[in-house]
Structures are given as structure tokens and as C-alpha cells.
Amino acid sequence: MAVFYILLLFMIIAAIIAVETKDLLSSIICVGAIGIGTSIMFLFLRAPDIAITQIVVEVLGLIILIRATISRDLTFITGDREFFGTVISVVIIFVIFLAGIKVFETLPDFGTPLITEVANAASNTYIKEGFAKTGAANIVASVILDYRGYDTLGEATVLFTSIIGATIILRKKAKKMLEEPDK
Amino acid sequence: MKGMTVIVKTVASWVKVLIFLFGIYIVIFGHLTPGGGFAGGVILASSYVLLMLAYGREFAEENLSLPLASKLDCVGAFLFALIAILGFVFGGVFFVNFLVGYSQPLRLISAGTIPLSNIAIGLKVGASLFLIILTLSIFRPDVSTGKKE
Numbered sequence: 430m431a432v433f434y435i436l437l438l439f440m441i442i443a444a445i446i447a448v449e450t451k452d453l454l455s456s457i458i459c460v461g462a463i464g465i466g467t468s469i470m471f472l473f474l475r476a477p478d479i480a481i482t483q484i485v486v487e488v489l490g491l492i493i494l495i496r497a498t499i500s501r502d503l504t505f506i507t508g509d510r511e512f513f514g515t516v517i518s519v520v521i522i523f524v525i526f527l528a529g530i531k532v533f534e535t536l537p538d539f540g541t542p543l544i545t546e547v548a549n550a551a552s553n554t555y556i557k558e559g560f561a562k563t564g565a566a567n568i569v570a571s572v573i574l575d576y577r578g579y580d581t582l583g584e585a586t587v588l589f590t591s592i593i594g595a596t597i598i599l600r601k602k603a604k605k606m607l608e609e610p611d612k
Numbered sequence: 613m614k615g616m617t618v619i620v621k622t623v624a625s626w627v628k629v630l631i632f633l634f635g636i637y638i639v640i641f642g643h644l645t646p647g648g649g650f651a652g653g654v655i656l657a658s659s660y661v662l663l664m665l666a667y668g669r670e671f672a673e674e675n676l677s678l679p680l681a682s683k684l685d686c687v688g689a690f691l692f693a694l695i696a697i698l699g700f701v702f703g704g705v706f707f708v709n710f711l712v713g714y715s716q717p718l719r720l721i722s723a724g725t726i727p728l729s730n731i732a733i734g735l736k737v738g739a740s741l742f743l744i745i746l747t748l749s750i751f752r753p754d755v756s757t758g759k760k761e
Contacts, residue, residue, distance in 0.1 A: 564712050565643040565723035573648070574729045578707035581729075582696060585736060589689050592740040596682070599747040 432473060440466040453498045461491045614668030624666035631659035639734035643723040649730040653737025660742045669749050678750075681743045688736025695725050695732060 440463050447459035464487030471480035537546055544550045555572055565571040573581050615621060639652030664672035696707045703710035712724035721727070 560717065562712070563709055563723055563726065564715070564717040565726050566718055567643050567645060567648070569646070570643045570648050570726050570730065571723070574643075574726045575707075575709050575724075578696060578729075581733070582692065582707070585689060585692055585733060588737065588740060589685070592685070592744050595744055596747050600750065 433470065436466050436470050436473075440470075454495070457491065457494045457498060460494070461487060464491070614670060616666050620666050624662050628659045628663055631655060631662065635659060635734070635738070639730055640720070640727060642730040642734075643726045644718065644720070649733025650737050652730070653734040653739075654741060656734060656738035657741035657745070661745055664745070664749065669746070673746065676742065678743070678746055681739045681746065684739035685736055685743060688732050688734075688739060691732035692729060692736065695729050699725065 443459045443462040443466065447456045447463070450456050450459070464483065468480045468484040468487065471477075471483055537543060542552075544552045544556075555568060555576060559568045559571045559576075560566065563571040563575045565575070635652050635655035635658075637652075638647035638655055639649060642648035642652065660672055660676055663675065699708040699710050700706045709724040709726070711728075714724075715722045717723070
């Protein structure tokens with residue numbers, strides 16, 4: 430349990446720094462730190478699929494945010510700190526590479542599902558009890574609408590919100606173009 | 613003359629019914645065969661998108677107008693949430709399948725709330741995908757009928 434509190438403290442400190450700092454790029458990097466903390470938290474809570482989704486979305490969002498801010502807030506590190514920063518970044522990249530190799534070693538072989546190796550995996554329960562408990566012949570339907578209904582509710586909410594946003598933005602633009610047809 | 617040639621219009625007018633029926637089949641048999649609300653909703657939306665491509669935006673908008681599509685979208689979303697809340701009311705837990713056990717398995721009406729959720733999601737996904745393509749097609753500089761939106 431201690432690791433959760435350490436991660437939580439790390440994320441809270443990163444969030445406070447992200448709000449309080451004056452430099453825009455540092456703030457974005459702190460947001461990325463919060464994201465990776467969330468991802469590691471999901472990994473410790475034994476939800477690796479959510480952790481992968483979290484880190485992919487976080488990396489994409491970070492790239493977009495950095496691309497959006499890099500032109501208006503440039504920070505150059507010069508002098509003695511240049512060597513220091515290079516060494517630190519090379520070491521961090523090397524550590525992440527080693528960690529990646531470790532993670533790939535723990536993955537099951539290609540073509541062997543996890544349920545053959547882990548006896549009490551959740552998918553075993555779904556396959557054994559899914560039909561008897563929900564009455565749905567399609568196990569996928571019983572999982573996404575019964576066992577993991579919250580997940581589907583979240584997905585539907587994401588779709589709903591994104592379509593509301595797209596509709597509002599596009600209708601406003603179309604209205605503006607209809608009012609000024611010359612442009 | 614809006615839309616494409618008469619060949620495309622004739623074929624589209626025949627095929628759109630079949631696509632729509634196939635979408636309904638995918639949605640309401642989602643608990644028995646592969647498919648479900650998301651896939652069926654996309655097929656339902658694609659039948660209207662075919663109509664829009666063949667006949668032009670105005671014709672599709674006469675069949676399913678933009679306010680009606682947004683209302684269907686909201687109805688689907690709230691229906692899905694309502695099923696979850698009904699599970700809380702009758703079963704004690706949010707999202708519990710409170711209707712299971714009242715019917716034989718492997719029938720069309722079985723599996724409790726799963727078909728109802730599929731219908732709600734199909735309505736929601738179909739309406740919202742049609743809505744997003746409709747708004748994308750409204751966002752064109754060469755719209756001559758400068759009425760609403």
C-alpha cells in the first residue's frame with residue numbers, strides 16, 4: 430500500500446508544480462509526470478490494458494501540447510548545464526530501454542493467451558460463468574454490457590461529449606462562413 | 613440537380629433499406645450473434661450516409677433532420693444511463709442485470725438488460741455518427757441555401 434501513497438504524493442506534487450510554475454513547458458512536463466504516475470498506479474492495481482491506454486493517450490496529448498507551446502515559449506539551456514542535461518537524458522533513455530526489455534521478457538509468447546498460463550484470470554470466469562449468469566450467448570456482449578458496464582458507460586460518455594464538442598465547433602464555423610460567403 | 617447520377621440514386625434507394633434492416637438485426641441480436649450496439653449503430657448511420665452521398669445533404673436532412681438526430685442521440689445516451697439506474701433501483705447495484713432469469717436463454721428476449729442496452733447504444737451511436745457527418749457536410753463554403761445553422 431505504501432507505493433500507492435508514494436505515487437499519490439508524487440502526482441499531487443507534480444500537479445501543484447504544474448499549476449504554480451511560470452514556465453509553460455515545465456508545466457506541460459509536470460502534466461506528463463501526472464500521467465505516467467496514473468499509468469504506474471493502474472499497473473500496480475493489475476489493470477495493464479488501462480495502463481497501456483493511459484500511457485498512449487498521455488504521450489499523444491503531451492506531444493500535441495508541446496507542439497502547441499514550443500513556438501511561444503522557447504527555453505534554451507546553455508553553458509555548463511548543457512553537458513549535465515545531455516548525460517541525464519541519455520541515462521534516463523537507457524533506463525527506460527532496460528525496463529522495456531524486462532517488460533517484454535514477462536510477456537507470454539505470441540499466440541498463447543493469458544488464460545492458459547494464469548489459472549484464475551478474470552477471462553476464465555467470464556468464459557465459465559458468463560452464459561449461466563447473464564444468459565447471453567455472445568460472451569463479448571455479456572462482458573461489455575454486464576461485467577464491465579461502467580467501461581461501456583464511460584465510452585458512451587466520451588463519444589457523446591466529443592460529438593457535442595465537434596457539433597458546436599463545426600456549426601459555429603459553418604454559421605460564420607454562411608454569413609460571409611465571399612471569403 | 614443535387615446528388616449523383618440516376619444509376620447511383622436507383623441502387624442507393626434499393627440498398628439503403630437492406631443496410632438499415634441489417635443494422636437493426638445486428639443491434640437486436642447483439643446478445644446472440646457477433647455484433648452489438650456499437651457495430652449496429654455504425655451500420656444504421658451508414659445507411660443514412662449512403663442516402664446523403666447519393667441524393668445530397670438536403671434529402672437526407674428531410675428524412676432525419678439535425679434537431680431530430682441530436683434528440684435521438686440524447687435519448688439513446690439517457691436510455692443507457694436509465695437502464696443502469698433501474699439496475700440500482702431494482703437490483704441494489706448500479707448496472708446490475710436485474711432482468712436475468714425471467715426468460716429462457718438463447719431466445720431473442722433473453723439475457724436481461726443486455727438487449728435493451730444494445731438498443732440504447734445502437735440508437736446513440738447511429739444518431740451521433742450521422743450527426744457528425746451531417747455537421748461536417750454543413751461545414752462547406754459552397755452552401756447556397758443559407759437558411760439555419
